[in-house]
Amino acid sequence: xxxxxxxVMGLALVSCRKVETNPPPAPKPVPAAAVxxxxxxxxxxxxxxxxYLSTNDLYGKLQIMEDLTDTPPAAALDVIGRLFxxxxxxxxREQLLRTMMDVDGPTVAKRKLLEEAIQPDIPLSVRLAAIDxxxxxxxxxxxxxxxxxxxxxxxxxxxAADDALHDLM
Numbered sequence: 001x002x003x004x005x006x007x008v009m010g011l012a013l014v015s016c017r018k019v020e021t022n023p024p025p026a027p028k029p030v031p032a033a034a035v036x037x038x039x040x041x042x043x044x045x046x047x048x049x050x051x052y053l054s055t056n057d058l059y060g061k062l063q064i065m066e067d068l069t070d071t072p073p074a075a076a077l078d079v080i081g082r083l084f085x086x087x088x089x090x091x092x093r094e095q096l097l098r099t100m101m102d103v104d105g106p107t108v109a110k111r112k113l114l115e116e117a118i119q120p121d122i123p124l125s126v127r128l129a130a131i132d133x134x135x136x137x138x139x140x141x142x143x144x145x146x147x148x149x150x151x152x153x154x155x156x157x158x159x160a161a162d163d164a165l166h167d168l169m
Contacts, residue, residue, distance in 0.1 A: 062095065107139050124157070
């Protein structure tokens with residue numbers, strides 16, 4: 001089922017055109033958890049990050065995202081957070097956030113990345129997806145970030161934030 005969803009998302013992403021881009025910030029240091037080799041011989045999150053950054057193939061990136069969900073959660077979340085900033089395609093950035101939601105990791109790390117993904121310098125489609133994911137996450141600590149969006153110049157963002165805040169009550 002997971003592979004089917006990734007394939008469907010891949011097909012949807014292929015048809016998307018790049019609309020907005022943001023320059024990636026300076027790379028963050030790789031934590032020790034990301035380079036610790038797993039016992040089963042599968043690639044580490046750090047190795048998958050390097051592989052992701054070295055490919056322009058959308059299907060390859062989608063497969064790497066899926067593989068990241070099989071790495072230790074803390075390492076996967078660290079790598080997904082960095083890849084989110086390196087990635088320029090808004091549709092792929094949304095998929096990185098969806099992949100993050102599939103990782104069995106701490107809610108705090110997910111909430112922090114989603115709160116960063118709702119900032120005004122992020123493409124609108126990514127912001128709206130992140131607001132929905134904050135709602136799905138159900139972490140009431142996201143309320144202050146969502147309340148700030150009530151003053152956003154974009155009506156869609158304000159409406160999505162209001163809906164999420166209502167659900168988090």
